[in-house]
Amino acid sequence: MSLTERQHPFDVATQLTRNSETFHGHTSEKYNNMVGPFGGITAATLLRAVIEHPERQGDPVSLTINYAAPVSDGPFTIKANPARTNRSTQHWFIELYQKEKIVITGTAVLASRRHTLSSTEALFPEVPSAADSKRLSTDDMPSWAQNYSIKIIEGLPLQLSQTNTEETADSVTIQWIQDEPRRSMDFLSLTAICDAFFPRIYVRRKEMVPIGTVSLTVYFHADSEMLTHQGDKAVLAHARALQFHDGFFDQTGEIWSPEGKLLATTSQFVYYKA
Amino acid sequence: MSLTERQHPFDVATQLTRNSETFHGHTSEKYNNMVGPFGGITAATLLRAVIEHPERQGDPVSLTINYAAPVSDGPFTIKANPARTNRSTQHWFIELYQKEKIVITGTAVLASRRHTLSSTEALFPEVPSAADSKRLSTDDMPSWAQNYSIKIIEGLPLQLSQTNTEETADSVTIQWIQDEPRRSMDFLSLTAICDAFFPRIYVRRKEMVPIGTVSLTVYFHADSEMLTHQGDKAVLAHARALQFHDGFFDQTGEIWSPEGKLLATTSQFVYYKA
Numbered sequence: 001m002s003l004t005e006r007q008h009p010f011d012v013a014t015q016l017t018r019n020s021e022t023f024h025g026h027t028s029e030k031y032n033n034m035v036g037p038f039g040g041i042t043a044a045t046l047l048r049a050v051i052e053h054p055e056r057q058g059d060p061v062s063l064t065i066n067y068a069a070p071v072s073d074g075p076f077t078i079k080a081n082p083a084r085t086n087r088s089t090q091h092w093f094i095e096l097y098q099k100e101k102i103v104i105t106g107t108a109v110l111a112s113r114r115h116t117l118s119s120t121e122a123l124f125p126e127v128p129s130a131a132d133s134k135r136l137s138t139d140d141m142p143s144w145a146q147n148y149s150i151k152i153i154e155g156l157p158l159q160l161s162q163t164n165t166e167e168t169a170d171s172v173t174i175q176w177i178q179d180e181p182r183r184s185m186d187f188l189s190l191t192a193i194c195d196a197f198f199p200r201i202y203v204r205r206k207e208m209v210p211i212g213t214v215s216l217t218v219y220f221h222a223d224s225e226m227l228t229h230q231g232d233k234a235v236l237a238h239a240r241a242l243q244f245h246d247g248f249f250d251q252t253g254e255i256w257s258p259e260g261k262l263l264a265t266t267s268q269f270v271y272y273k274a
Numbered sequence: 275m276s277l278t279e280r281q282h283p284f285d286v287a288t289q290l291t292r293n294s295e296t297f298h299g300h301t302s303e304k305y306n307n308m309v310g311p312f313g314g315i316t317a318a319t320l321l322r323a324v325i326e327h328p329e330r331q332g333d334p335v336s337l338t339i340n341y342a343a344p345v346s347d348g349p350f351t352i353k354a355n356p357a358r359t360n361r362s363t364q365h366w367f368i369e370l371y372q373k374e375k376i377v378i379t380g381t382a383v384l385a386s387r388r389h390t391l392s393s394t395e396a397l398f399p400e401v402p403s404a405a406d407s408k409r410l411s412t413d414d415m416p417s418w419a420q421n422y423s424i425k426i427i428e429g430l431p432l433q434l435s436q437t438n439t440e441e442t443a444d445s446v447t448i449q450w451i452q453d454e455p456r457r458s459m460d461f462l463s464l465t466a467i468c469d470a471f472f473p474r475i476y477v478r479r480k481e482m483v484p485i486g487t488v489s490l491t492v493y494f495h496a497d498s499e500m501l502t503h504q505g506d507k508a509v510l511a512h513a514r515a516l517q518f519h520d521g522f523f524d525q526t527g528e529i530w531s532p533e534g535k536l537l538a539t540t541s542q543f544v545y546y547k548a
Contacts, residue, residue: 061488215335
């Protein structure tokens with residue numbers, strides 16, 4: 001059995017080899033979306049270049065990934081440039097290239113965290129436990145969705161909500177989600193899960209239209225200690241859109257541990273054709 | 275009377291001169307914060323470099339600005355690099371330098387918009403009109419605040435809320451805000467207003483602690499036509515924090531026209547010492 005066969009598909013999909021100033025990777029069929037790879041795996045791969053960079057200091061605090069063009073199936077190159085290193089924070093530019101053209105741009109902020117007085121204002125949604133919730137069949141969905149166990153409590157996309165063929169009143173989704181097969185959570189899988197909501201417009205409109213995330217931002221509230229404690233349990237993911245307007249809609253979301261700890265907040269802006 | 279004397283202080287503060295590949299500007303005392311300039315004026319200045327770049331195509335859709343180090347009073351240099359230009363979108367890297375060190379990093383996405391079916395899910399808050407609201411005295415505040423008329427409906431910072439010396443239950447702020455002297459809104463002033471909330475921790479805790487925005491993201495729902503219609507009227511700005519944890523808190527916000535049109539959504543992640 002080769003090393004690759006023993007690795008989790010997520011680790012294979014985000015795997016990079018470093019060659020002095022650049023990292024080299026390859027898209028993974030297992031994380032394909034309708035066109036090109038799932039945006040969450042791409043974001044995780046760019047963050048992985050930062051985390052594996054020899055000059056990296058601290059853990060991720062903030063990440064923004066901009067999808068400038070579709071990623072083609074095949075090899076890609078990532079450049080992660082430490083733009084500024086301070087005593088306790090570090091700022092990065094990140095670029096993904098294919099055939100010498102930039103396909104993805106991004107920035108990341110890393111920091112050394114200290115424990116402080118903390119307070120959570122957001123409320124953990126009232127939901128049945130993951131164990132008491134029914135797993136969504138992803139058989140007819142793009143391959144990336146097969147790598148997750150998704151249990152939607154509210155806000156099913158498209159025709160999955162048979163009881164409501166009208167446009168629904170809002171685009172809120174609450175779902176339990178975890179890697180399948182199970183995998184202990186780290187900053188990379190948390191990043192991907194921030195992008196693993198079905199597009200808000202499919203919750204709202206119940207019909208397919210072309211869409212594409214333009215920009216994704218993740219704020220990491222969790223440190224590595226909290227992620228270790230999270231392990232491979234399901235997280236509760238909550239998202240909504242505030243407005244669909246002239247070809248773009250927003251999405252904001254929260255990712256919670258089952259014990260009610262807020263692990264990440266996230267936002268994205270998405271192009272749609274309607 | 276010189277040209278500068280006739281210009282609005284906002285236009286003076288964000289003014290740039292281009293020298294082939296770089297833009298040169300200078301901090302403005304009028305937009306000073308406690309340490310260095312107000313983050314909103316810095317973000318607007320980086321966006322201005324993109325907008326004034328000869329290769330610019332389309333209007334701003336998404337902007338992320340990362341504050342890597344304090345901006346020092348004095349001159350600065352901005353490089354805006356078009357990373358990828360597509361038929362209807364354009365992706366940018368932006369950097370602000372002082373003394374050859376990177377101080378700010380950022381990315382922007384521009385697009386040519388089309389009118390589509392639109393829908394707003396967020397609700398315009400129930401508030402008195404700007405005309406019926408009382409202007410906050412900013413006399414004891416840093417100079418940037420003197421350039422705004424701010425009328426706080428809910429969520430006063432610090433000791434300003436005399437009726438409540440305990441920590442308040444949440445950190446929501448709703449405020450009317452407009453440039454003072456008046457100025458017709460554009461993408462630059464909208465960007466600055468996205469950062470013109472007093473820090474959430476001052477609303478929540480009623481005491482001063484050192485803070486600094488790490489990363490700011492703005493999604494522009496408005497196109498230039500909507501901004502022209504907005505003119506110099508006050509906008510309603512609504513913000514909250516979801517969690518304060520181990521030295522960082524998030525803020526999400528919405529900027530509304532008085533007619534209830536959502537002009538922008540915004541998020542930021544902020545360092546605090548407590």
